[in-house]
Amino acid sequence: MIEEVGTTETGDLVINVGPQHPSTHGVLHLVITLNGETIKKVEPHLGYIHRSIEKMCESLSYRQFIYVTSRMDYLSSHINNHGCALCVEKGMQIEVPARARVIRVLMDELTRLASHQLWWGAMAMDIGALTPFFHAFREREAINDIMEETCGARLTMNYMVPGGVMADLHPNFQKRVIEFIRFFRTKIDEYDELVTGNIIFKSRMQGVGYLSPEDAVSYGCTGPTARGSGVSCDIRKLYPYEVYGQLDFQEVTATGGDCFARYKVRMQEMRQSISIIEQLIDNIPKGEFQAKTKAVLKLPKGEFYSRVETARGEFGVYIISEGGTTPYRIKFRSPGFSNLSALDHMARGHKIGDLVAIMGTLDLVIPDIDR
């Protein structure tokens, strides 16, 4: 997996990292120019999992294209589907019933928790602590089991439809979620103690990979990557959708700008997600879980943009419609794409060991970048 590609004129070494990694980042191919142990340039080579989803969606109907996005950022599959459903509803002026809105937010927050858990486990594993991975996956299993009961699947849960959700919640859902939250609240403090408080961990993360707020905005970073530098960009707070406007939660930002700040932002976000779920789980309104819509959807001529906050940042769906049953052009604005462009800027001047830490805190999911 390590091959020397060549030496430049100044005697720097050029090495390949990837596309197959022992870590769980996906197929990312980095070409790194090194001077000794110090990184001079990082160049990502993308496209190993490019499936031209945007072109595919031009021949799928408005009901079908939603589920292709689960395969993009598979860790936030509900949230991606939610974004697409919102765009179609915006175009067709569909009113989503209250029960469906609350169910969607619950599913989103559970997905966010699961995604952050996997991120935490994989991040600790990259730094060298091999045990938290198993703890993280144990919690993820609990969430996956809850999802499986209601949605029928554990990873790509095709549950959102334009107008609501595909099926009603399983009768056990409320009880299981309350139990899970009670268990998880104790665990998250334990994880903080085990990993965050560890002096070796701190010395590998603090001061590494600094991203200033101006650079974060210029590179288009969103999500915890930008919030770790102090940029306030939580879509749930800035452009509230569904019931986020009525909920009591905080946007988590940190001012450090380094890996440790981004790490702390995500840990706090998990706590905020728990608080959101606790506010909603006891008050799910009764009613319809899906608005009445026609079987074949046709968006009017025009363009529509909707955005949601996934675990990685802002996911935007831009539909340009000519009035037919399939979209004329869809553009997915994926958060990982812009976050990755800041990697070169952050990694320069650091050692190779730090590159692993920086990539971990960016939380990249490569199918999201490659589409």
Added chain:
Amino acid sequence: MNKITMLSFENITHSIDSWLYATFSPTIALLLESLIVGLAVIGLFTLLGLILVLMERKVSAYMQIRLGPNRVGYGGSMQTVADTLKLAMKEGLTPDGADKFLFNLAPFVVIVVAMMILAPLAFAKGTQIWDLNIGVLYISAVSSLSVIGILMAGWASNNKYSLLGAMRSGAQIVSYELSAGISVISIVVLTGSLRISDIIASQQDGWWLFKGHIPAIISFIIFIIAVTAETNRAPFDLAEAESELTAGFHTEYSGMKFALFFLAEYVNIFIVCAIAATLFLGGWMPLHIGHWVEFNRVMDYIPSSLWFIGKTFFLIFVIMWFRWTFPRLRIDQLLKLEWKYLLPISLVNLLLMTLIAIEGWYF
């Protein structure tokens, strides 16, 4: 009383020794004794390898909320046997352009060094292969030779990244040897002798960890950290586990040669824990507290071999615990820890220990 003394190794070794010398001429007896000892050491190696690899896998599994190997044999006990069989049947590749002589020699150097260190260790009362008068110095000196084996492996692989990994590993081992050596010296200062049996005998009325109070505890902690680094174990395992970016020194090895490196790593852990147990925790000496005669007699009922094994395996467990709890250090943080923190502290500690030994301020 008789039953218990029969169980001790001392009697067995004594009886074999006297029978050999009675039956054969001294030269033949010595040769036969060396042969028996050699076979016993190889047997011990194999047994240790089996036990330690399985122990690591089970300990790590239980810490990671999973079960570990539990299919092969009762509770997974034959797992290592199966793995060794597999490794023995693998094709042993030698990379193109590798220095064949050094490539084949490196694993043997590492194994031979590990075997040689076993010589002065006392496993039980009277069970010591060679009680030489510079026992501790011999151990320190011979353990330094293992660096040669590692560098040989890295060089002979004809792989730039193996060489880088071997050099990093070598730098790490050589640095941490200093702190380990100084910790050892601090105990020698208290005992006044380099001979292993003297060191153990001086712990008759209590282990040095308790008798030497504060400086001994500091020495012990520094020693444990230093030997974790010397055996390339986590959290200091960047030379072999950072294999995403730099290959470790034993990447090009496969089959039986790799098995030898793997075995040598685990036996090294056993050896350094045995040394720590001997110096700080009394070796095979049961826990005695000063002049509490009754208590000491009760402690003596437990055979000395059991004491030794118990202490060593407890320390092995602690070292395994480290691996699965802490993240990895970067190479510059690793070397900084040694040269800027551990070495000055251990030097000051040595001075303190000398002062205590001179003034007699220990138990």
Added chain:
Amino acid sequence: MTKEELKVTLEQLLPSPAFEEGAEWTTVVIDPAGWEGTARKLRSAEGLKFDYLFCVTAIDWKTHITMVYHLTSTVYRHTVVVKATLDRANPVIGTVSDIWRTAEFHEREAFDLFGVEFKGHPDLRRLFLTDDWKGWPLRKDYEDPVNMIKL
């Protein structure tokens, strides 16, 4: 600023802009020749300060190609959509990767999939596809008998 205020400000600032009506955000159609100057004004003008480029799209309308830039300001929290119509046979437009660093990757993607050339881009190469790929896949007239299945 609200949609109307933005429209007024932009009319004063830019040379002869055209506005599209009926969209969610203020949509202005500009001449691609003056894009770099316009972009700099949008980035730094008082009261506008569009510092966050969050979406760069290329659309193939069969007779022409449209570039769509979605800009928002983290200071004033208003959004504007800038469109530029390019000639389909030779789509060329100036780069904005020195103004908004995120455009570097987005413009490479547009080049890769549509063939739009960005003048002044530091490193205009294909991003997802291999360097020797022929053709612009997301264009409507792209034919690929091996990989595309026509239903």
